[in-house]
Structure formats: structure tokens, C-alpha cells
Amino acid sequence: MLPTDDVSIGFVGAGTLGRGLALALDGVGRDVAxxxxxxxxxxxxxxxxxxxxxxxxxAQDVAHACDLVFITTPDAVxxxxxATVNWRPVQGVVHCCGAASTELLTPAADAGAEVGAMHPFQTFAVLSEPPEAARRLSGVTFAVSATGWLADYLPSLAESLGGSAVTIPDELRPLYHASAVLSCGYVATLLDAAVNLWTTMGFSAEDGIRAAMPxxxxxxxxxxxxxxxxAVTGPAVRGDAATISAHLEVLSRHAENLLPLYRELTLASLPLAxxxxxxxxxxxxxxxxxxxAG
Ligand SMILES: NC(=O)c1ccc[n+]([C@@H]2O[C@H](COP(=O)([O-])OP(=O)(O)OC[C@H]3O[C@@H](n4cnc5c(N)ncnc54)[C@H](OP(=O)(O)O)[C@@H]3O)[C@@H](O)[C@H]2O)c1
Incomplete structure (x- = not known):
């Protein structure tokens, strides 16, 4: 099968990413069938x-109906x-897991399907409208690896979404994914900690979010x-140990659980300082x- 714009695309798993990616592909005129x-x-x-x-x-019904199937279930599924779908030869089967290679799709490859991993370096959290999904993918980097016709088709799909494709060696995909988690989930964790300090001071979480977000x-x-x-600012990159010491002292009294994180972030800031x-x-x-140490 030649990769053309007419490839019919199916999704197995209509969760956070499945919804966002399907809406975005529809938004750029792809046939999400x-x-x-x-x-x-x-x-x-x-x-x-x-x-x-x-x-x-x-999932089998989707595999029958479509040329290309995105499996957008949780990674563990x-x-x-x-393994449970009967795939056709040359059909495309793709997952969007950041850390895993196409090895996850070995049963599909064994059945003659072409397989791919296409991971957007983007979050799809809190999305509901198609234009928003399309906007969210503009400028996004996709880690793509694939066999057969998918090797050309998936990068072109990334480009049609306004993004670009990179190739990450299989053994480095977990490292690539660690970078995604630092850019996304752990930013949320960090801001959650910042907001919790506002509630410790007696304000509401909404007050904390209002203060932290700008x-x-x-x-x-x-x-x-x-x-x-x-762009970095703050006491660590000013070399201000007295302020860091004051922070550690007050955290030890009011939010002891944050001490290890605060210490590590201070140490991680030293190269920037x-x-x-x-x-x-x-x-x-x-x-x-x-x-x-030292
Ligand atoms: N979330 C992101 O921003 C993001 C970003 C990059 C990559 N990814 C990747 O995208 C994939 C999906 O993640 P997600 O965050 O979208 O997960 P999610 O929100 O939990 O959605 C997964 C969906 O899969 C469905 N599902 C669960 N088990 C299934 C099964 N056995 N058969 C068919 N459907 C099943 C669930 O369906 P029901 O709703 O019907 O219960 C759920 O809607 C993962 O590989 C993840 O690594 C996610």
C-alpha cells in the first residue's frame, strides 16, 4: 500500500491522547474513520x-475498518x-508510548503489518475542542520510528500537524521520555508543591494557583x-546561601516533606549559577x- 492522504486512520483507546490526536488529525483533513x-x-x-x-x-473491528491503527490505550495494555487482534499484512499499527520501542508491537509485525512508534513531546491533558487539539500540536517534536511505508508516512503526518519528527535510538527512548516527564508531569508536581505552601500559609489552593501562575x-x-x-533567577543562581538557608529552616518547620526536593533543586541549579x-x-x-558534598 502506498502512503497517501487517503489512508484511513483508526484509534483503539479514546482517552486523553487518543482524543487529542484524533481531533488534531481530523483538523488537518486526515481520514479518521x-x-x-x-x-x-x-x-x-x-x-x-x-x-x-x-x-x-x-479493536478488531477498527483493524478491519482502517489502513492504519493507533493503539492509544495505557502503555500497559x-x-x-x-497480541489479540488479527492484523493484515502491510496494515499500519502504531503506538504512542514515549519510552517503548516498536518491540511492543511484535505480534503485529509477525502478522506482516508495518509497525511504528510515534510519540508527541506534548501533553494532551484538559483538551476538549478540535481546534485546541490542533493548536497544541503546532511546533511539537515527535519521536518516530517505523517500518515499511510508515517510515515515510509517520514523519509526514507529524509535519502535517505542524510538528517535526526526530529519530531516537531504541535504547535511548526511556531517556527521551524522562526528558518529557521533566518538561511536563514534574513541572506540575513542582507547582503543586509551590501551591501547597500557600495553603500552609492559610490561603486557599485557588489563591495559590492565582499567585503562582503568572x-x-x-x-x-x-x-x-x-x-x-x-531566564533563571532566584537565590541559588545569585549565590545567596543565606536565603537558601532561611528557606530550608522554614521548610523544616512547615513542610518538611519538601526539604529533599528543595535541596536537590538547589544543587541542580549550581551549574546555572x-x-x-x-x-x-x-x-x-x-x-x-x-x-x-564538599
Ligand atoms: N496523556 C498524554 O498527554 C500523552 C502524551 C504523550 C503520549 N501519551 C501516550 O498515549 C497513550 C495513551 O495515554 P493516555 O494518557 O491517553 O491514557 P488514558 O487517558 O488513560 O486513555 C487510555 C484510554 O484507553 C482505553 N482503554 C483502556 N484499556 C483498553 C483496552 N483494553 N482496549 C481498548 N481501550 C482501552 C481507556 O478507555 P475508556 O475511556 O473507554 O475506559 C482510555 O480512554 C499511552 O501510550 C501514553 O504513553 C500520552
């Missing part, structure tokens, strides 16, 4: 929003789906514009204050 999910309600949700897309009962947004925007080395010209003696004082 069928969807199934664990529950009918999830499949219906997606089918109702995409013209020409049918909610089907099973991908191999089961790959600061966090401006920081992200400054990093996007100038890179972390120029060195880059800003903080003298070695001040860096050593910071390292001692944060509890690191």
Missing part, C-alpha cells in the same frame, strides 16, 4: 466530534491489544525566548548549605 475503546461512551465521545468517524465495538508562565516564556541559562559567574567559593557555600 473509526474508534473503539474499553467503554462505548469514550468511543462515542470521539465519534460524535469527527465527521465520518464511526464508534465500533472492538498496548502489547495485549497488539510567575510560572513568565518563567516558561522567558525560557522559551532566551533559554534556561538567561556557575554560568552566571557566581564565584567558586559561593558555589561551595551553596553546596554545603543544600547538604551536598
Amino acid at each position: 473509526a474508534v473503539s475503546s474499553r467503554t462505548r461512551a469514550s468511543a462515542d465521545w470521539l465519534a460524535e466530534r469527527i465527521d465520518g468517524c464511526t464508534a465500533l465495538d472492538t 498496548i502489547a495485549d491489544v497488539a 510567575l510560572a508562565r513568565a518563567t516558561i516564556e522567558a525560557i522559551a525566548a532566551a533559554g534556561p541559562a538567561d 556557575r554560568g552566571k559567574g557566581v564565584p567558586e567559593a559561593d558555589l561551595a557555600r551553596l553546596r554545603r548549605t543544600a547538604g551536598g
Whole structure:
């Protein structure tokens, strides 16, 4: 089968990513033809929003109906789906797991299907409208690896979504995915910690979010514009061990659980502080204050 714009695309798993990616592909004119999910309600949700897309009962039904099937279930379920469907030769079967290679799809490859891994370096959390899904993919990097016709088709799909494809060696995919988690989930964890300090001070979580978001947004925007080395601010990169010490002291009384995280982040900031010209003696004082060696 030649890769053309007419490839019919199906989804197995209408969750956070399945919904977002399907809506975005529909938004750029791709033929999203069928969807199934664990529950009918999830499949219906997606089918109702995409013209020409049918909610089907099973993954097998989607495999019968489509040239290319994205398995967008939770990571732990991908191999089961790959193993239980009867795939056709040359049909495309793709997962979107960041850390895993196409090995997860070995049963499909053994049946003669072409297999691929296509992971967007993007979050699809809290998305509901098709234009929003399409916007979210603009400029996004996709890690793509694939066999047969998918090797050309998936990068072109990434480009049609306004993104670009990179190749990550299989053994480095977990490292690539660790970078995604640091850019996304752990940013949320960090801001959750920041907001919790507001509730510790007696404010509501909403007050904390209202206070934290302009600061966090401006920081992200400054990093996007100038890179972390120029955008970073704060006591660690000013070489201000006295303020770090005051933070550690108050955290030990009010939020002891955050101490290890705060110490590690201070230590992780030292290379940025060195880059800003903080003298070695001040860096050593910071390292001692944060509890690191020497
Ligand atoms: N979330 C993101 O932003 C993001 C970003 C990049 C990559 N990914 C990748 O995308 C994939 C999906 O993640 P997700 O975050 O979208 O997960 P999710 O929100 O939990 O959605 C998974 C969906 O799969 C369905 N499902 C579960 N078991 C199934 C089965 N046995 N057969 C058919 N459908 C089944 C569930 O259906 P019901 O709703 O019907 O119960 C659920 O809607 C993963 O490989 C993940 O690594 C996610």
C-alpha cells in the first residue's frame, strides 16, 4: 500500500491522547474513520466530534475498518491489544508510548503489518475542542520510528500537524521520555508543591494557583525566548546561601516533606549559577548549605 492522504486512520483507546490526536488529525483533513475503546461512551465521545468517524465495538473491528491503527490505550495494555487482534499484512499499527520501542508491537509485525512508534513531546491533558487539539500540536517534536511505508508516512503526518519528527535510538527512548516527564508531569508536581505552601500559609489552593501562575508562565516564556541559562533567577543562581538557608529552616518547620526536593533543586541549579559567574567559593557555600558534598 502506498502512503497517501487517503489512508484511513483508526484509534483503539479514546482517552486523553487518543482524543487529542484524533481531533488534531481530523483538523488537518486526515481520514479518521473509526474508534473503539474499553467503554462505548469514550468511543462515542470521539465519534460524535469527527465527521465520518464511526464508534465500533472492538479493536478488531477498527483493524478491519482502517489502513492504519493507533493503539492509544495505557502503555500497559498496548502489547495485549497488539497480541489479540488479527492484523493484515502491510496494515499500519502504531503506538504512542514515549519510552517503548516498536518491540511492543511484535505480534503485529509477525502478522506482516508495518509497525511504528510515534510519540508527541506534548501533553494532551484538559483538551476538549478540535481546534485546541490542533493548536497544541503546532511546533511539537515527535519521536518516530517505523517500518515499511510508515517510515515515510509517520514523519509526514507529524509535519502535517505542524510538528517535526526526530529519530531516537531504541535504547535511548526511556531517556527521551524522562526528558518529557521533566518538561511536563514534574513541572506540575513542582507547582503543586509551590501551591501547597500557600495553603500552609492559610490561603486557599485557588489563591495559590492565582499567585503562582503568572510567575510560572513568565518563567516558561522567558525560557522559551532566551533559554534556561538567561531566564533563571532566584537565590541559588545569585549565590545567596543565606536565603537558601532561611528557606530550608522554614521548610523544616512547615513542610518538611519538601526539604529533599528543595535541596536537590538547589544543587541542580549550581551549574546555572556557575554560568552566571557566581564565584567558586559561593558555589561551595551553596553546596554545603543544600547538604551536598564538599
Ligand atoms: N496523556 C498524554 O498527554 C500523552 C502524551 C504523550 C503520549 N501519551 C501516550 O498515549 C497513550 C495513551 O495515554 P493516555 O494518557 O491517553 O491514557 P488514558 O487517558 O488513560 O486513555 C487510555 C484510554 O484507553 C482505553 N482503554 C483502556 N484499556 C483498553 C483496552 N483494553 N482496549 C481498548 N481501550 C482501552 C481507556 O478507555 P475508556 O475511556 O473507554 O475506559 C482510555 O480512554 C499511552 O501510550 C501514553 O504513553 C500520552
